[in-house]
Every structure is written in C-alpha cells, then in structure tokens.
Amino acid sequence: MRTAISTIASRAVSGARDLVLNQPASLGDSDCEALHSGFFSQPVNAVTSLSFLGVGMWAATRVPSLQREERAAASVFAAIVALNGVGSVAYHGPQFPGAQTLHDLPAYGVVVMSAAVPLWRKLRGRKAFPGWTGAKGFGLLATNSLAVVSYVEGRSASRMCDPDSWVQFHGLWHLSTAAVMAIWATVLWPEVLDDV
Template sequence: MAGLALTNAVLRKLGETDCETLGNGWLAQPVNALSSLAYSLIGIAIILSALRSGRPQGRPLIYAGCLIAVGLGSVAFHGPQLSGSQLMHDLPILLTVLFMVNHDLSLLQPRLGQEFANFAALTLAAVLLAVTVPAVVAPLTIAVAAAVVVAEIVIYRRHLRHVPARHRRSGWVVIVAFAVVSGASWVLGRSNSPLCEPDAWHQLHGLWHVLSAVVFGLWYWWAIANVRDWAS
C-alpha cells in the first residue's frame, strides 16, 4: 500500500490533470474529448486492414477492440463525464497494454501456453481489480507499459520477430521517436506546465492522444501485421 500511495503521489506531482478548461454539456473538454477519437480511428483502421487482407485473425480484432474502447472511454471522460467515466477511461488502456505485454511474453516464453487464453485470464483479473480497487488501475497501467518497453527491447535484441533487418531498425526508430514526442506532450500538457493554455483550441494533452494513438498503431504494424505478412 505504501508503494501505491507513492505512485499516486508521483502521478499527482507530474500533473495528472490535463490543462483544458472544464466546461458544461456533453463536451466538457472539447479538444481533449474529440482528439480521443484518434484511438478509435486507429482501431477501426486495423479492423478494416485485417478484413481487407482476406485472413482476419484474432489478434488484430482483439487489439483493435481495445483501442476502440480506449477512444470511447476517453471521450466519455473528457466529454460528458458520466458516472463511472474514470473507469471507462482507465480500464481499456490497461487492457491494451496487457494485450501488448502478453503478446510479447508469448514470443519470449512460448512455454507460457495459449496467448488468447492468457489474455482472457488477464482481462478478467484486470476487470475485477478495476471494479474493486480502482485506484490501482493507473499505476498498474504504467508498470505494465514499462514492462512492454523492456520486453520490446529484449525481443529486438534477440531478433525474435521475423522481420528483415532493415525494417527492424527503421521500425524501431520510428516507434521510439513517436513515443518520446508523445510522452513529452503528455508531460508538457499537464495543468501545472508553463505551456498550459486552458482556453486554447490547441491542447498538448490532445496532441498526446493523437501521437500515442499513432504509437499503438505503429506497434500493431511492427509486432503483428508485418510479421504475419513477412512470415507468410
């Protein structure tokens, strides 16, 4: 519990709030709400790409579903701010990074068994945890995201994905670049940032939504779509 309290204190220090002025109506934070749709658009694009390939698989559809839920949950949180919107915002993000780390672990440790069964178990555990102890969702998401980064580094160094070397290097560089810029926009878009302009039509937190959605899309292209195509 002490660790959880410390993590939450760090989150508050970084500025968990998102700068934009809270208004009334269905779009309390219009820029942050509308930019949240970037996640859902990436998810829809993944579904269309998988269907167009003529061989849709479970991974693209499940991952896309997670991203669509991230977008809708974020719209609910920044828009109408309905009862339970915090959970609608946080839980899909946790499920998305759990999908990513579960997929990576299936490459690192094939002995772990069925990837889909493991993700189903993780999903059930995450939902139960989020409903019973919602305060742990945000710090747990950060921890799982960090685990994804570590797993991706190990996979890259061990050449565990069937990707040509040239594409492996360029893909890694592009994803890292977008991730760094999106992370910077999240930090600089906090309410206590000197760059915060609460009433501006441009919001760095909104930019974070768009760029992080692109990172999720690039990870799909890097970890699932192109690996499947090159291996076929």
C-alpha cells in the same frame, strides 16, 4: 449459510458498482484544458480522443490479411484500442458515471496486450516482434518521445498549460499515443497477404 452467501454476494456487487461508478466530481481537471458545460467538457481533448477509435478501426481492417493464428489476438488488440477511444471521449466529453472506468480499463488493456503478445510468442519459441524494422523502431522512438513531452506539458501544472487554448498538449498526447499504437500493431502483426 444462505444468508451469509447472500450478504457476501450483495457486498461484492455493491463494491463492484462503487468501483465502476465512483469517480471524482470533475474528470480531466489535471489535463490542462478548461472544463466547459455541455456535451464536451473538454472539446479538444475529447475530439483528439477519436484518434484511438480511428486506429482501432484501422487495425481491425488489417485482421483478415493476417495469418489465421494471429487474427484473434489482433482483433482483441484492435477492439481494446477502439474502446480506449470511446473511454477517452467519455472521460473528456460527457463525463457520465463510469466514464473514468471506461477510460482507464482499455488503456491498461492496451499495455497488457502490448506486452503479453510478444511474451507469449517467446514462450512458444516464436519471433516476438515479426514486423520489426529499423524504420518502425525510429517511428516508435519519435512518437513515444513526442508522447512523453506532450504528456508532461499537457498537465495543468505545466508552464505550457493554457486552459483556454485550442492547442492542447494533452490532445497532442492522444494523437501521438494513437500513432504509437498504430505502429505497434504493425510490429506485432505484419500483414501476410498470401496466407489468408
């Protein structure tokens, strides 16, 4: 029995390690920008990835001004957005083992948090989007539209792809989706300075 449990545990650890560390030999080759040697495999895409880190840090600075019951979820969202930046820099930068997992998991986490918070509020009979305004709705529409166009045009197979250019549509996708995350943070968690 002990041997069977040990074998199962060993296989589980090995499988988890393989899941985290196994990745293609080169990452980002579908994101148009040419791969280079050195710390930044894709310099433009790596540098623009810092926008996620900036938005995550900005969102974290807003947490103390939120209602107490909103601070934990807002803190988690801010941390995941910042980790999305770290993962994206790792993916487009040094591309070390595990970089793809560090890139992918926070991106999924942002999507899950973005949907789970309003759903949880609705289930509790609360307003799902307390910070919603027409201007923020327009901002989300504009930045999401830019994100979709820049994502499509930032693929290596796109007619707009120029792998050696310092203007990369995938980098624009990073900037526009970071803007989406910033606006979304204000929709989910409007500042309430009088209840701190």
